[in-house]
Amino acid sequence: MGKNGGEAIAELLSNYGVKCVFGVPGGQTLSFYDAIQRLDPKIKHVLVRDEKSGPFMAIGYSKVTFRPGLCDGTAGPGAANMLPSVIEAFSSSTPIIVLTSNIVTKWMGWGASQELDHFALFDSFVKASLRPKNTHEIPNVIRSAFRLATSGRPGPVHVDLPQDILEGEESEKNPFDLSVENAYSHYPSYRPRPDPNQVLEILELIEKSSNPILFVGGGAMMSQASSEVQKLAELIGAPVVTTLTAKGIIPENHPLCLGCVGRQGHRPSANRALGEADLVIALGTKFAQVSTNNWTLIDEMKTRLVHVDIDPSELSKIYKEQVSIFADVKATLEELIQAIVSRSRKQASTRSDWMKRIERLQKEWASLFDKLSSDSSEPIKAAFVLKAIQKALLGKSVLVSSGSFSGAFAGCFYNVTGSGNISRFIQARGMAGTEPALPIAIGAALGVEDQSKVFAVTGDGGFGYHVAELETAKRVGISLPIVVMNNNSLAWMKLLQEEKFGSRFISSGYLPSLSYAKAAEVFGCKGIRIERASELAHAIADAVKSDEVTVLEVMTDPKDCSSTHMAGDMLAKEEGSSAY
Numbered sequence: 001m002g003k004n005g006g007e008a009i010a011e012l013l014s015n016y017g018v019k020c021v022f023g024v025p026g027g028q029t030l031s032f033y034d035a036i037q038r039l040d041p042k043i044k045h046v047l048v049r050d051e052k053s054g055p056f057m058a059i060g061y062s063k064v065t066f067r068p069g070l071c072d073g074t075a076g077p078g079a080a081n082m083l084p085s086v087i088e089a090f091s092s093s094t095p096i097i098v099l100t101s102n103i104v105t106k107w108m109g110w111g112a113s114q115e116l117d118h119f120a121l122f123d124s125f126v127k128a129s130l131r132p133k134n135t136h137e138i139p140n141v142i143r144s145a146f147r148l149a150t151s152g153r154p155g156p157v158h159v160d161l162p163q164d165i166l167e168g169e170e171s172e173k174n175p176f177d178l179s180v181e182n183a184y185s186h187y188p189s190y191r192p193r194p195d196p197n198q199v200l201e202i203l204e205l206i207e208k209s210s211n212p213i214l215f216v217g218g219g220a221m222m223s224q225a226s227s228e229v230q231k232l233a234e235l236i237g238a239p240v241v242t243t244l245t246a247k248g249i250i251p252e253n254h255p256l257c258l259g260c261v262g263r264q265g266h267r268p269s270a271n272r273a274l275g276e277a278d279l280v281i282a283l284g285t286k287f288a289q290v291s292t293n294n295w296t297l298i299d300e301m302k303t304r305l306v307h308v309d310i311d312p313s314e315l316s317k318i319y320k321e322q323v324s325i326f327a328d329v330k331a332t333l334e335e336l337i338q339a340i341v342s343r344s345r346k347q348a349s350t351r352s353d354w355m356k357r358i359e360r361l362q363k364e365w366a367s368l369f370d371k372l373s374s375d376s377s378e379p380i381k382a383a384f385v386l387k388a389i390q391k392a393l394l395g396k397s398v399l400v401s402s403g404s405f406s407g408a409f410a411g412c413f414y415n416v417t418g419s420g421n422i423s424r425f426i427q428a429r430g431m432a433g434t435e436p437a438l439p440i441a442i443g444a445a446l447g448v449e450d451q452s453k454v455f456a457v458t459g460d461g462g463f464g465y466h467v468a469e470l471e472t473a474k475r476v477g478i479s480l481p482i483v484v485m486n487n488n489s490l491a492w493m494k495l496l497q498e499e500k501f502g503s504r505f506i507s508s509g510y511l512p513s514l515s516y517a518k519a520a521e522v523f524g525c526k527g528i529r530i531e532r533a534s535e536l537a538h539a540i541a542d543a544v545k546s547d548e549v550t551v552l553e554v555m556t557d558p559k560d561c562s563s564t565h566m567a568g569d570m571l572a573k574e575e576g577s578s579a580y
Contacts, residue, residue: 009161046472046476068095090430100118128148238281243290244425269362382413437463456481479546517552527550
């Protein structure tokens with residue numbers, strides 16, 4: 001008897017080095033599940049409690065391993081429930097491979113139970129949807145999925161597997177080809193290099209510039225260009241501002257790092273420096289709404305722009321650029337650094353006025369940071385919580401935050417000080433929806449290989465989306481501290497309602513005063529409720545040292561919704577301007 005389709009997939013995934021698959025079984029997928037159990041116990045299948053958690057965990061896994069994340073779901077409602085998290089992967093350019101099972105091929109179009117057009121469902125949100133025409137085609141389809149997910153701009157690929165094709169067997173005359181293409185087991189799998197003439201154009205712009213700045217996005221993080229970004233900044237005397245997805249690409253305690261830019265999680269000094277630059281070198285960014293503060297931070301009339309991106313559709317899409325380079329960020333910076341070292345006459349030492357300005361902005365922010373994050377008054381302030389987390393974590397830690405107010409505070413008040421190319425700060429910025437900090441953190445914790453500590457921070461509203469995954473975290477045996485900032489409200493919506501319509505709150509003002517610490521205990525985890533600032537540091541330190549899943553429910557000030565804006569207002573006042 002030959003191998004069936006499920007066995008072929010299991011062996012192919014093993015050959016690609018896959019360690020985890022996240023998903024929920026269905027009747028159509030059982031041959032695949034059976035094959036994982038029998039053929040390769042090195043592959044860990046993680047049962048999730050909600051199908052949409054599977055792709056989220058695959059995202060977290062991919063972010064820390066630089067390998068495609070794998071997830072699976074069953075036909076119809078299972079596949080449909082995966083869609084929100086697949087959209088996040090698509091919007092954040094994260095390579096995951098989404099396996100869906102389907103009904104028997106000959107039944108398609110007959111209205112069979114759970115029948116759904118999976119291609120119509122996924123096509124707009126994946127790089128490709130693939131389906132083998134027969135069992136023998138399975139290996140080619142899986143190889144194509146890895147190739148597509150990791151090459152060019154990374155992203156999700158959907159593979160649809162009808163039950164009869166999964167359960168079909170290879171023939172003696174035509175056995176499966178289970179070879180793999182190792183180059184596509186990780187990303188970036190291929191690095192297009194820049195045109196040498198364009199590198200010289202950048203060099204000339206740098207030499208003419210007095211106030212250059214590096215605007216670094218998530219594409220640079222995916223390119224693993226950490227050391228090159230820092231080297232370039234130091235060579236030419238350019239401060240570094242980042243989007244939230246590139247946070248930590250160089251240590252945020254580096255004298256040239258100004259932190260996140262934009263309107264969420266930003267540091268006002270970063271916004272100001274970007275506005276004062278005469279040359280912006282943008283690396284792997286799509287100039288999105290959040291990172292540009294509604295596209296207001298860059299003045300095309302006075303600023304020259306260089307843009308490097310692996311996706312040509314992003315070049316010159318928003319701004320008029322003097323140099324647009326369709327290439328890998330790391331490869332481009334390697335070429336540029338070599339050219340600067342051998343030819344450039346204008347390096348960091350010649351930009352003393354700009355360096356003094358950056359130093360002043362750094363000091364101003366440090367003063368404001370200390371003032372806001374040292375406020376130990378009660379109810380507990382969010383910035384105070386982030387400072388306590390900072391003190392407890394080591395440089396190798398990975399912080400996973402939500403996209404809500406807790407995420408804004410994390411972007412602003414948490415410093416990523418570790419070095420290297422691993423993502424030390426993860427926030428679902430692709431769609432910024434359904435607050436998936438918990439499932440992403442679970443995937444990251446299962447993926448880290450350098451003994452990094454994964455830590456999650458979320459709000460009470462966001463935590464409710466995926467609270468059942470606490471059982472998953474407990475079952476798979478990971479160590480995971482989780483801070484839930486509980487202000488008993490959907491604080492962001494509450495703030496917006498108050499600003500626009502006064503104190504009339506519908507479905508946002510107050511959530512029931514649930515105990516998330518007790519909920520953690522129900523799922524077999526440790527839960528601690530913290531109401532006093534004096535209790536915070538010790539509790540976080542203990543959670544970091546623990547081998548358990550620990551939920552720290554921190555009762556935070558419901559009025560503490562705009563400290564990042566407060567910081568901007570304070571800095572603008574000192575600068576004599578209302579803009580920040």
